Amino acid sequence: MSEPALLELKGVGRTYTSGGTPLTVLTDVNLAIRSGEFVAIMGASGSGKSTLMNIVGCLDKPSSGAYSVRGVDVASLGGDALAALRRDTFGFIFQRYNLMSDLNAVENAEVPAVYRGLAKPERQAHATELLRALGLDDRLRHFPSQLSGGQQQRVSIARALMNGGPVILADEPTGALDSQGGKEVMAILEKLHGEGHTIILVTHDSDIAACARRIVRIADGRITSDLEQGTPEGQGAPDRGGGKEAGPDGSAVLGEALRMALRSLAHNRLRTALTMLGIIIGVASVVALMAIGNGAKQDVIERIQAMGTDLLTVMRGPPNVRASSASVTSFLPEDLPFVAHVPGVAMAVPETNLSSLLRFGDEDLTVTVVGTGEDFPSVHDWPPQAGVFFSAEHVRRYAQVVTLGQTVAKVLFPEGTDPLGQYVLIGNAPFLVIGVLSSKGLTPRGDDMDNAVWLPYTTAGARVFGQRFFNNFVVRVQPGADMSAVQTELHSLLVKRHRKEDFNIRNMADTIATANATQDTLTYLLAAIAVISLVVGGIGVMNIMLVSVTERTREIGIRMAIGARGFDVLFQFLTEAVMVCFIGGLVGVAVGIGGGLSTSAIAGWRVIFTAAPIVIAFGCAFLTGIVFGYLPARKAARLDPIEALARD
Ligand code: ADP
């Protein structure tokens, strides 16, 4: 024993503390194994063989004593260093094979190389080569369920050899096989020993143990005998000086994580689809609702702009005092020339609106009666379509003439009847129709502006409203004039004239800003609802990922035993969650755009898609994946490999 031991246990004990009373499973185990040895560990069931193997394979740590690999105490190594040791130094062969059921033979054998960062083609080539050498040439693409026990065990041997680890740990590798399968496996192990591998084999079959050069017997957690057999040992093991921590390179890990995530998602199609549905609904509603909100906003703004952006409206009633306007009677015809002569003002008209009944023949129609001045069409850019608007002369003479809006003309004078020259009744007074205005559409609040008629303010005041004062003045400023300067001037002159501020002035910019704010509030409300549904979707993702981690605990244990670091496992599950959200996000964007477009086609609403909501919704979905996937992924990464492996 002059040669330094490859593996050395000194006074190792292992006590399980789970379940109240501590249970001592190994006591004072001293064992040194040199490179190239073939050791069989024998003992009754429950004597502590597997516990010992787990410690040797760095899946478990001793409770007392020390275990060192190549002279390095494993107690001093962190999780990643231990994972690297498992990955590069040891190859595990389990009694129950522990293959991954949704990977085929080649893919199963490849897994340890994934964690070493070997590129896919090299991995595949090496796995194929190993499987061929083990006589599985015609079973490369078979899944574990399509393989016999012996074939599965050979796949697991190929996996153990994948990273060229010098030490093979086989815990009852023939335990689940018939005698023929058992013989084949032993022949392979002997061959590997011949090639220089260090082999540690657990068995309770003395025939199988006879293959080994050294037999260690264990009873009740203590070594009872340690005998070398006659045959010479294998020569100089191909120890590649493992234990390198050289991690896998990023792209290989990402590629593999994506592949595994896709596979696992494809495996549970319905579940994946349902999980995604939450994300899809969330993203689609953000995209569609924002587009509808934007469309509505644009509609409102355009309607306001259609009314003219260079208008000032002087409304009666002091600013910020509601319901007191009724008592203000100071907007008089005498104010009109005064307002019109304020510097910067191009034109001014009074406007008083009242809802009233209009009659023609047997037809009654409720319309807005507007008492205004002859400049109304110029102030509002709203020319007559037929006939004329009334003139200054009409105003002066209290003429009983009326100009109709499009809606009124269409309803009262169906196709073929010319409204011009007809008389309509407003109140009880007859009015001669002298013109029909062109169509203007809806007000910002959605009222029909064409359902109105216009009378000279003089006639309207005397015959319809019974009041001499006006409700509003509408002022058009001169082209190029500074709106706010004109507004300030008008304000101060009018205060002087009325000796009090019994009016307030609105400009279109204010109106647009107000409408914008209202629409934005609505849009944010919609967005908030959409974000809530995205969060609900995210919780769905987290829920399903937690289920997935629980379901795949054993798989996680296997992956850790063959070299996955905690990070690799975390990354794998995180990738899966992010992928669900990524695909859900893409589909959601498509559904949102489709939904928005069909809403606009069916309901006739205007929708406007902008990049921001789409990017934000998609980004939120992606973030949701990371945020809600992290907890389950961390749970997976923190699993104890031994406990995970023991899970069914
Ligand atoms: P063997 O492989 O020789 O059959 P094991 O090493 O698996 O025996 O188990 C040795 C003893 O340790 C058994 O009595 C078993 O019940 C106990 N044991 C194994 N694993 C645990 C554990 N995680 N917690 C508590 N006791 C355990």
Ligand code: MG
């Ligand atoms: Mg066991």
